[in-house]
Amino acid sequence: MRLKCPVCGERDRREFYYVGDAVALARPDPDAGEAAWDDYVHNRDNPAGVTRDLWQHEAGCAAWIVVTRNTVSHEILETALAADVKRAMS
Numbered sequence: 001m002r003l004k005c006p007v008c009g010e011r012d013r014r015e016f017y018y019v020g021d022a023v024a025l026a027r028p029d030p031d032a033g034e035a036a037w038d039d040y041v042h043n044r045d046n047p048a049g050v051t052r053d054l055w056q057h058e059a060g061c062a063a064w065i066v067v068t069r070n071t072v073s074h075e076i077l078e079t080a081l082a083a084d085v086k087r088a089m090s
Helices: 034-042 082-089
Strands: 004-005 009-012 016-022 049-054 064-070 076-081
Touching: 004 064, 004 076, 064 082, 076 082
Parallel strands: none
Antiparallel strands: 004 009, 016 049, 049 064, 064 076
């Protein structure tokens, strides 16, 4: 798989570190209980289809990148700097 770094251009996936889902998780209150914290730490959705993931260009410019991709077809639909995505959401 190849990812397009907005700073460096297209690169092999091995230059990047997959961080996880690019959606903010609702952190439980400190006293929410063991079950709530277990769910927060260990359980994630694993949808088939279009997802937004957070990656770091670890072996390159170190940029944080949001990658929109289809997990069924492996098609990369879009890449953007995470800072730009955050600004657009504000």
